[in-house]
Amino acid sequence: xxxxxxxxxxxxxxxxxLTKLAxxxxxxxxxxxxxxxxxELKLQVSKHLAEVISIExxxxxxxxxIAFPIENFGSDLGALLTSIYGxxxxxxxxKVENIEFSESYLKKFKGPKYGIKGIREILGKPxxxxxxxxxxxxxxxxxxELGTMFSTQAEAxxxxxxxxxxxxxxxxxxxxxxxxxCLKAKEKANSKTIYAINLTGKANEILDRAKELEKNGANxxxxxxxxYGLPLLAALREAISIPIMGHPAFSGAMCGSSNGLSExxxxxxxxxxxxxxxxxxxxxxxxxxxxxDITKNIQHSLIQKMYxxxxxxxxxxxxxxxxMVKDIAIDFGEDIVINAGTAVWENKDGxxxxxxxxxxxxEKLALSKLS
Amino acid sequence: xxxxxxxxxxxxxxxxxLTKLAxxxxxxxxxxxxxxxxxELKLQVSKHLAEVISIExxxxxxxxxIAFPIENFGSDLGALLTSIYGxxxxxxxxKVENIEFSESYLKKFKGPKYGIKGIREILGKPxxxxxxxxxxxxxxxxxxELGTMFSTQAEAxxxxxxxxxxxxxxxxxxxxxxxxxCLKAKEKANSKTIYAINLTGKANEILDRAKELEKNGANxxxxxxxxYGLPLLAALREAISIPIMGHPAFSGAMCGSSNGLSExxxxxxxxxxxxxxxxxxxxxxxxxxxxxDITKNIQHSLIQKMYxxxxxxxxxxxxxxxxMVKDIAIDFGEDIVINAGTAVWENKDGxxxxxxxxxxxxEKLALSKLS
Numbered sequence: 001x002x003x004x005x006x007x008x009x010x011x012x013x014x015x016x017x018l019t020k021l022a023x024x025x026x027x028x029x030x031x032x033x034x035x036x037x038x039x040e041l042k043l044q045v046s047k048h049l050a051e052v053i054s055i056e057x058x059x060x061x062x063x064x065x066i067a068f069p070i071e072n073f074g075s076d077l078g079a080l081l082t083s084i085y086g087x088x089x090x091x092x093x094x095k096v097e098n099i100e101f102s103e104s105y106l107k108k109f110k111g112p113k114y115g116i117k118g119i120r121e122i123l124g125k126p127x128x129x130x131x132x133x134x135x136x137x138x139x140x141x142x143x144x145e146l147g148t149m150f151s152t153q154a155e156a157x158x159x160x161x162x163x164x165x166x167x168x169x170x171x172x173x174x175x176x177x178x179x180x181x182c183l184k185a186k187e188k189a190n191s192k193t194i195y196a197i198n199l200t201g202k203a204n205e206i207l208d209r210a211k212e213l214e215k216n217g218a219n220x221x222x223x224x225x226x227x228y229g230l231p232l233l234a235a236l237r238e239a240i241s242i243p244i245m246g247h248p249a250f251s252g253a254m255c256g257s258s259n260g261l262s263e264x265x266x267x268x269x270x271x272x273x274x275x276x277x278x279x280x281x282x283x284x285x286x287x288x289x290x291x292x293d294i295t296k297n298i299q300h301s302l303i304q305k306m307y308x309x310x311x312x313x314x315x316x317x318x319x320x321x322x323x324m325v326k327d328i329a330i331d332f333g334e335d336i337v338i339n340a341g342t343a344v345w346e347n348k349d350g351x352x353x354x355x356x357x358x359x360x361x362x363e364k365l366a367l368s369k370l371s
Numbered sequence: 372x373x374x375x376x377x378x379x380x381x382x383x384x385x386x387x388x389l390t391k392l393a394x395x396x397x398x399x400x401x402x403x404x405x406x407x408x409x410x411e412l413k414l415q416v417s418k419h420l421a422e423v424i425s426i427e428x429x430x431x432x433x434x435x436x437i438a439f440p441i442e443n444f445g446s447d448l449g450a451l452l453t454s455i456y457g458x459x460x461x462x463x464x465x466k467v468e469n470i471e472f473s474e475s476y477l478k479k480f481k482g483p484k485y486g487i488k489g490i491r492e493i494l495g496k497p498x499x500x501x502x503x504x505x506x507x508x509x510x511x512x513x514x515x516e517l518g519t520m521f522s523t524q525a526e527a528x529x530x531x532x533x534x535x536x537x538x539x540x541x542x543x544x545x546x547x548x549x550x551x552x553c554l555k556a557k558e559k560a561n562s563k564t565i566y567a568i569n570l571t572g573k574a575n576e577i578l579d580r581a582k583e584l585e586k587n588g589a590n591x592x593x594x595x596x597x598x599y600g601l602p603l604l605a606a607l608r609e610a611i612s613i614p615i616m617g618h619p620a621f622s623g624a625m626c627g628s629s630n631g632l633s634e635x636x637x638x639x640x641x642x643x644x645x646x647x648x649x650x651x652x653x654x655x656x657x658x659x660x661x662x663x664d665i666t667k668n669i670q671h672s673l674i675q676k677m678y679x680x681x682x683x684x685x686x687x688x689x690x691x692x693x694x695m696v697k698d699i700a701i702d703f704g705e706d707i708v709i710n711a712g713t714a715v716w717e718n719k720d721g722x723x724x725x726x727x728x729x730x731x732x733x734e735k736l737a738l739s740k741l742s
Contacts, residue, residue: 029537030510030537031508031509031510031511032505032507032508032509032510032535032537032713033507033508033713033716034508036713036716036717037508041508044511044512045508045510045511045512046511047511048510048511071541072510072537072539073539074539074541075573076539076571076572076573077573078571078572078574078595078598078599078600079539079571079595079598081595081598081620081621081624082536082537082539082595082598082618082620082621083537083539085621085623085624086536086537086595086598086618086620086621087536087619087620087659087689088623089620089621089622089623089624089627090619090622090623090627090653090659090661090689091623091659092627093627136403136404137402137403137404137405137408137412137416138402138403139401139402139403139416139419139443140402140415140416140417140418140419141415141416164403165453165457165458166400166401166403166443166453166454166457168443168444168445168447168450168453168454170442170445200447200449200450201447201449202446202447202448202602202605202606202609203449203574203578203600203602203603203605203606204578204606204609204610206602207574207575224449224450224452224453224457227449227450227452227453227457227600227602228449228600228602229449229574229598229599229600229601229602229603230600231573231574231577231598231599231600231603232574232600232602232603234573234574235573235574235575238573238575239575247453247457248458248461249452249453249457249458249460250452250453250456250457250460251460251461252456252459252460252461252462252630252631253452253456253460253624253625253630253631253632254624254625254631256460256461256463256464256628256629256630256631257627257628257629257630257631258627258628259623259624259627259628260623260624260625260627260628260631261624282461288458288461288462290461318458318461342403342404342407345404345407346407
């Protein structure tokens with residue numbers, strides 16, 4: 001039997017004939033043409049033809065489920081996106097809601113190298129949510145200034161510090177200098193704090209830069225994988241052995257509307273199989289609140305059982321304040337990263353006090369039983 | 372004076388305060404935080420702060436125009452997308468409608484190596500639209516079979532033949548064999564026909580494969596740059612010296628709705644500055660018809676004057692029949708590629724006759740004056 005994955009398309013009910021549409025996807029996205037082929041040719045190419053599994057009709061939208069042969073794209077994620085949603089993406093109001101990956105497909109991927117278990121081991125934190133803070137501001141600060149900010153966080157006992165995703169380096173040397181400053185601060189504080197350094201560069205530089213950062217002691221890479229392309233995230237996973245943090249920058253371009261991919265695909269399953277150990281996404285609280293259902297779906301897609309693929313850390317983000325820590329933990333459980341951004345630096349007693357405020361909230365969580 | 376580009380965001384009018392929203396984009400997408408900074412720090416990071424230029428209010432939507440300092444992203448296209456539409460993309464109903472690139476920004480890019488002029492020179496066709504056909508079916512056919520199909524097109528006098536964008540090769544060897552078969556067919560037919568071979572592979576293989584294809588005589592690369600990521604298209608432009616054809620597969624994920632990028636950005640300006648010599652997009656006719664205004668905007672963005680950047684070939688596509696040739700030429704002028712797909716192979720007298728039918732329609736165009 002041929003190996004497949006099943007793709008579910010959410011389609012708006014309008015004058016379209018769903019059976020015809022489903023067939024046109026199954027043919028148009030695989031062999032390209034079918035009815036006009038000779039029987040001999042049909043036999044020859046049929047192993048590549050996708051199969052309409054079912055159509056689930058409901059009042060306003062319907063779900064078309066189609067099985068695609070894995071042979072059509074292998075482990076090439078660019079080919080996957082082209083194959084399941086290439087030309088079809090250009091039709092109105094049709095969205096990829098889910099992909100049911102099969103075991104044979106997932107075996108082609110390594111997934112997160114560390115995941116939830118591995119990161120807990122690195123940090124020596126077997127339980128409770130982790131705490132992360134972010135450099136704010138970031139653009140325009142020197143390596144020394146950022147190193148000093150890192151010190152305050154490492155000394156306070158923050159688990160992870162990340163660059164802002166907009167921190168762009170006009171030369172690789174600037175990135176190396178920042179890394180050096182933060183690693184020195186980490187050493188001085190004798191802390192295990194992970195530093196997620198933002199990786200930028202041209203596509204032909206990205207992998208070499210990542211390797212060089214690793215060689216220079218980097219212990220985590222922050223990567224805007226939607227802006228740079230999901231295939232580059234998968235290549236990054238192959239190129240380096242340190243944890244990777246995926247950022248949702250630009251993902252709203254492809255999950256906010258009636259076309260594109262669902263939130264739990266582009267911020268969940270896809271970066272997870274590609275190898276992200278952490279994935280950030282908008283939380284249901286704070287400055288960029290998304291529906292709780294959507295965020296729970298993303299969390300689920302990052303931690304649900306997926307054959308050989310490790311779980312990745314859900315990082316509900318944006319505008320998180322210390323007063324929200326309890327709610328976040330109640331809503332999402334303990335295997336999450338609490339991403340404290342601007343709030344840390346707005347504390348009137350400085351960034352260290354700001355970090356401590358969050359840490360105390362997390363420590364309190366031990367008293368109550370988390371879900 | 373600092374160098375900037377101006378980004379126009381289309382925002383749905385709702386309860387949002389547009390002035391506040393514009394400020395939050397200008398701050399949030401650059402320095403990250405502002406009001407809370409000391410005056411000293413404000414002075415230090417201000418060169419990175421974006422500036423709200425204007426807000427154009429209208430009945431249902433408004434346009435927010437913001438100037439971003441080039442220093443925030445340089446020539447790194449992944450950083451550009453993160454910078455102008457990173458976190459902001461996660462807000463509802465806000466779309467990047469246009470980017471007004473400045474001369475100093477465009478100077479960082481080479482744009483199409485050949486463009487309209489260069490491709491006409493290669494083909495020895497100083498005027499009239501070019502004609503392209505596509506392998507249908509494609510998946511499941513051997514290199515020999517595809518080579519035979521190529522023969523029919525080269526002998527008929529077709530200017531370009533492209534792989535279907537869904538043609539994925541499970542090994543690079545298959546790609547090389549197909550190239551060899553098509554180049555042999557081209558030689559035998561003594562034709563100048565350009566063969567756009569579909570480039571697939573993992574992100575770390577793409578550039579090496581492209582170079583190897585060029586070394587083996589390839590004269591054009593077809594690339595699904597939206598699936599693989601725009602930054603990889605720019606890197607491809609740097610890696611090879613043969614023409615590049617950009618395919619719109621997956622682009623509907625980010626231009627079909629109220630979030631994302633406009634059609635003429637993702638299928639026009641962006642692939643053009645990244646270096647595509649041709650860009651395919653849905654035509655206003657045929658099986659996947661888009662509004663004529665949208666397609667004309669795309670065409671305009673591919674050929675409008677843009678400082679040092681050459682024009683790229685507009686390729687209105689999908690379901691094109693020979694009966695449409697005249698209308699296409701009237702609507703789009705002569706500097707276009709007519710992309711004859713399935714129709715060529717459905718001709719009852721075979722693919723060569725199918726190609727001739729299109730060629731005759733193009734030849735007739737000489738009789739009437741094109742716009």
